[in-house]
Structure formats: C-alpha cells, structure tokens
Amino acid sequence: MSEVRTYVVLLGVPGAGKGTQAKLLEQSTGLPQVSTGDIFRYNLKNQTELGKLAKSYMDRGDLVPDDVTIRMVEDRLQQPDCARGAIMDGFPRNLVQADAFDKITAPDGGVHVVPLINLEDDETIRRITGRRSCRTCGAVYHVVFNPPKIENVCDIDGGELYQRDDDKEETVRNRLFVYYKQTSPLIGYYFAKGVLAEVDGSVPITEVQQALLALMG
Numbered sequence: 001m002s003e004v005r006t007y008v009v010l011l012g013v014p015g016a017g018k019g020t021q022a023k024l025l026e027q028s029t030g031l032p033q034v035s036t037g038d039i040f041r042y043n044l045k046n047q048t049e050l051g052k053l054a055k056s057y058m059d060r061g062d063l064v065p066d067d068v069t070i071r072m073v074e075d076r077l078q079q080p081d082c083a084r085g086a087i088m089d090g091f092p093r094n095l096v097q098a099d100a101f102d103k104i105t106a107p108d109g110g111v112h113v114v115p116l117i118n119l120e121d122d123e124t125i126r127r128i129t130g131r132r133s134c135r136t137c138g139a140v141y142h143v144v145f146n147p148p149k150i151e152n153v154c155d156i157d158g159g160e161l162y163q164r165d166d167d168k169e170e171t172v173r174n175r176l177f178v179y180y181k182q183t184s185p186l187i188g189y190y191f192a193k194g195v196l197a198e199v200d201g202s203v204p205i206t207e208v209q210q211a212l213l214a215l216m217g
C-alpha cells in the first residue's frame with residue numbers, strides 16, 4: 001500500500017514569507033516546495049508557450065487563468081519528488097483552485113494543515129519592495145532584513161540578484177488588492193475545514209520556521 005501524502009498549503013499576503021519558509025521546510029521535512037510563481041517565472045525565462053501566456057497577467061499582478069494553473073499543478077504533483085506530498089507556496093489562490101485542490105488531495109484525506117502567515121500591510125510593502133531574487137536558483141533575500149553576504153550576489157550559487165518586475169510598488173498594490181479580493185476567502189474556507197493555523201509572520205525568519213515546524217506535527 002502506498003504512503004498517504006502530506007499536503008501543506010502556506011497562506012499569507014504577498015511578502016508574508018511563504019517562499020522563504022517553504023524553502024526551509026523543504027530542507028527540514030524533505031517535502032518539496034511547489035511554488036506556482038516560481039514555475040511561471042521559469043517558463044517566462046525559457047519563453048515557453050505557458051510563459052508567454054502568463055506574462056501579461058504577472059506583469060499586472062493579476063492571477064493567471066485557473067484552467068492553465070490547475071493543469072500545471074496537477075502535472076507538477078505527478079513528479080516523483082512529490083511522492084510523499086508537497087509544501088504548496090502560492091497555490092491555491094482562489095476558491096476555484098481550492099476546490100480543484102480538494103479533489104486532487106481527496107485520496108490522501110485532503111490538505112493536512114494550512115498555516116496562515118500574518119503580516120501588516122505596510123510591512124508587506126516594505127518586504128516586497130526590498131526583495132531581491134537570484135537569477136539562477138531563485139533564492140530570496142531582502143536588502144535590509146535578509147541581505148546576502150556580498151551585495152547583489154547569491155550566497156548559494158554566486159548568481160546575480162535582481163528585483164522582480166512585479167515587485168515595483170504599483171504592481172505590489174494590485175497584488176495586495178487581488179489577495180484581499182480573491183485569496184483571502186480561503187482563510188474562512190480552510191478554517192471551516194478545521195485545518196487553518198495562524199502564525200505571526202512579523203518575527204525573525206527562524207522563529208516563524210519553528211512555529212511552522214510545530215504545526216507540521
């Protein structure tokens with residue numbers, strides 16, 4: 001009999017720390033980070049059909065259409081590294097995607113836990129406008145809160161750090177708007193299912209990580 005898969009869904013405003021925490025959880029639990037934003041950016045960089053389709057939505061800070069996004073996630077979860085489950089970072093992001101994810105995870109008893117990483121909105125803007133990402137491996141830094149050892153150089157692979165096009169302030173405000181309109185209903189959705197758990201996202205990265213590990217049980 002195959003093992004039951006564990007699915008964790010990280011919720012929180014853009015900039016709350018989902019990607020940062022998902023990467024750390026991947027190291028400590030062995031469950032892979034599945035970041036829909038990272039997959040879209042990979043496709044954008046390689047100019048695939050999916051990347052070309054996603055570009056205009058991402059540039060505006062709007063959601064890429066559900067059918068495309070859901071199919072992409074289904075494909076990703078069939079890869080061998082997801083055999084024990086996954087840490088979902090940026091998916092689901094609206095109720096249609098959440099319903100689809102319930103169907104995907106139903107054979108494994110649904111989503112295991114949904115940590116909501118809480119952060120004030122003005123802190124979100126500070127976090128995202130100071131975010132820098134590695135061009136080659138996607139590792140995430142912050143110019144003030146989590147700087148690399150050498151300015152603009154990735155600690156992990158020496159890659160160049162850059163500011164994402166959608167991390168400019170006006171796009172960030174639209175992403176926040178999209179979050180409140182489309183993603184925040186998932187808080188009630190998962191609360192009602194009894195799997196929501198709130199975590200304070202304003203404390204240092206290591207402390208958020210400890211709180212998340214405690215929830216994973």
Ligand code: ADP
Pocket residue numbers: 012013014015016017018019020021127128130131132140141142143145146201202203204205206208
């Ligand atoms: P998300 O994936 O939710 O959009 P990220 O993990 O990319 O968020 O983090 C956004 C920015 O905030 C990054 O620049 C990151 O280095 C920084 N950051 C993440 N967690 C913390 C924290 N606990 N304290 C301070 N800065 C943080």
Ligand code: ADP
Pocket residue numbers: 013014015018019036037038040057058059061062063064065069089090091092093097166175
């Ligand atoms: P952040 O970590 O700052 O919240 P992401 O990297 O998760 O941002 O997402 C960047 C962009 O990729 C989004 O603004 C959106 O255009 C697209 N995207 C990511 N995940 C999804 C999703 N689940 N559904 C639709 N679009 C998505």
